[in-house]
Amino acid sequence: MIHDKDDLIEVTVAAGGSAGSRMDVRRGKIIAAARHLFAENGFHNTGIAQISKLSGVLVGQIYRDFANKEEIVAEIVERDLQPYLSDERLDRAVEAGDAQGVRAWIAYFIAGDDTHDSRLVAEIIAESTRNDRIAAIFRSVQVRLQRTIVAALEMLAPQPEKARRRAILADVILTMSGGIFQRRMAQSGPIAPDLIAALTGAIYREIDLLRQS
Template identity: 35%
Template structure:
């Protein structure tokens, strides 16, 4: 007799994914602060005790959600390939596409995490880690555009300006329901153009 059931590790991964998806929906709808573990357990259909075995806290859940979002959004493989090949058009395309990746729930979740970071040290640490990773990648992209393998202060300054534009774009899209892509893209193109000279 063959066992057609999924292995325990696959079931655990599916359960963890269900918890993360339920938590994501609740964090976006009600906010991180107002969403409790009991609500996440109910929404995901996972018993509270099991949820605590999978994740010891809400912060652990948000850490995994944020990490997965960043990996999806960053598209680091595409950037790395463009940098290795010294493909300026590919690097520019990566930079220009980064702030225009509109994802309503992702934008709202990002703002929720940023707000919670102001009052929760663990979330602040997660937020700062994600920001540091993004900053490093964007700095590397500007270095590549300028024909350098090493990141300089000038590349970091351009990355900082880029991130300010990106943050403003997320806020305008989410809070003002303003599709700012033309203005955002023009600012990015000006930064990229400056890096090309």
């Protein structure tokens, strides 16, 4: 996370590094600069030229990596979601039939992450209300997250006749996680552990009912 532009991207590429690693470093510089500028100035007040200046990546190269600012936002969202969408702990728990592991991942998802820059997220959310392409990114994110949660719940309660209940509970978990995130942004700080525990406990009870009935 960038808190000051002087912290920005002190990444170097070793001599002889692969083209892929150089591309990853370059894209990382672009994303880091965009994060900082979007949070500081807003989406509309940030231009590709500014991202180029802060990142040290030429404007033409930025456009070769990203067709527009919306694609940069999509990459930011993708990177922030990776801990949830590609979590090896959840994959291992599902494959092993580890119910406690799946429940622990659901608790982790509900609690969310305190490290995200709330200014950036607030700016992207606001932009989604007036930009169809950003709104589409968010819809896609919601669908992918819901599928991930449903797959976890299916391991706990695999009966076909429970598909609708699994989908509803997945939506409840998504809504709860979103609410916690909004609360965290509003109060500019971490959520009380007791509140997280109470909300997680409510979801655990719903999971138990799903598995029993």
